[in-house]
Amino acid sequence: MLGPSALRPGDRVAHLRGVQLLDGRTTDLTISGGTVVGTGTPPGADVDAEGWLAVTALGEPHAHLDKALTVDRGATRLNGLVEAVEQWHRMLPGIDGADISDRAGRALRQYTAAGVTAIRTHVDVPPDGDALRGLRALLELRDALADHLTIQVVPLISPATPLPVVEAAAKEGADLLGGVPHLAEDPAAETARLLDVAERAGLPLDLHTDETLDLTPGLDLADLADQVIARGFQHRVTASHCVRLSMLPPERLASTLDRVARAGIAVVVLPQTNLYLQGRDHGHSVPRGIAPVRPMLDAGITVAAGGDNLRDPFNAVGRGDPLETASLLVSAAHLHPHEALEAVTGGVRAALHLPAAGPADGAVADLLLVPVQSLTSLVAGPGDARVVLRAGTVLARTRTESATALPATAPAATGVPAHPRGPEGR
Ligand SMILES: [Zn+2]
DSSP, X not given: OBOGXXXXXXXXXXXXXXXXXXXXXXXXXXXXXXXEEEOSOOTTOOEEOTTEEEEEOEEEEEEOTTTTTOGGGSOOOOOOHHHHHHHHHHHGGGOOHHHHHHHHHHHHHHHHHHTEEEEEEEEEEOSSSSTTHHHHHHHHHHHHTTTTOEEEEEEEEOTTSOHHHHHHHHTTTOSSEEEOGGGSSSXXXXXXXXXXXXXXXXXXXXXXXXXXXXXXXXXXXXXXXHHHHHHTOOSOEEEEEOGGGGGSOHHHHHHHHHHHHHHTOEEEEOHHHHHHHTTTTOSSSOOOOOOOHHHHHHTTOOEEEOOBOOSBTTBXXXXXXXXXXXHHHHHHSOOOHHHHHHHTTHHHHHXXXXXXXXXXXXXXXXXEEEESOOHHHHHHOOOSEEEEEETTEEEEEEEOOOOOSSOSSOGGGGTSOSSOOOTTOO
């Protein structure tokens, strides 16, 4: 009987025998029609998963595949958001659909190897030039890869994009409509314009909101919630970033989150890119620039976490791995590891409006298999082996090898310290 590490991409898995779950139980999983149909002990389990842990496959709720992997094309500069936008716009005229398609494909291989089976990507619809070239390239990729993973494409409307182009983008076959009201001169009017177009096109909305620490103007998110409630907007709404909320005093934050919860808006938090872009103009006491995740969870808001930019002018680093995002949520947003893992698994599926997945009866068999380890170790990542199933079929398999001259068991474990301890205990 094969073990998970012998599986190849494209193999269909019918049974996983002896796989461990996060609660410590060991079980067999039967997969039929892409769904987990039993956690009992079926006859003829065909994959011996003893020693492996199964968790819900990872998700990426907010990527920019059209920008991915461009950082090394220019002098590497450390940018705030405004400079990053300028640098990107200088690059954009030299970027065509084939270029976008190629880099997006490479980025997707990185995401899927990490364990991602569902991804939402924004794509620029610039005010001039062939405005829809990026959108068309990513829609083509979405359709070509539909058998392998779920890709949701969101045209990212610039406030300068003329209305006829916005309308054309909304009719091109995208999954949602997006935009950046906080970059508009009149953010509330830009939010209203995008809600109008989404309403006419029958599309859900995912807006970049409050991606700044400046509290001088009003809050995009509060305004979005009010407009959604006032017009009875019938489609799902997601707000991404929401960085400015971290600067609010508690009472104002609570009333804002209450409106967001009532409007049913899901929030996508993006710790890595926000840590990279925000706070550069603070000489000391630099704010973290991460949306207030704990109060959002306490308010009953659906929260998902993503990586946002991947090695481009907006974020020079990143490895396309939601476990890296989860790890940041633990260290920089003070979530418990189980909450952090939920934000990159179940939270993403909820925000993307996808059916529940994971090692449970009736769930879609999108699974990440890793060697048995603790939850904390999993979130710390990256680990040395991952097997990714999408609807019961192997999407990716990764194993990394390392060799070291050090003994497998550290001498300290047998009572002999590896290094003499100093007075500070290190
Ligand atoms: Zn973004």
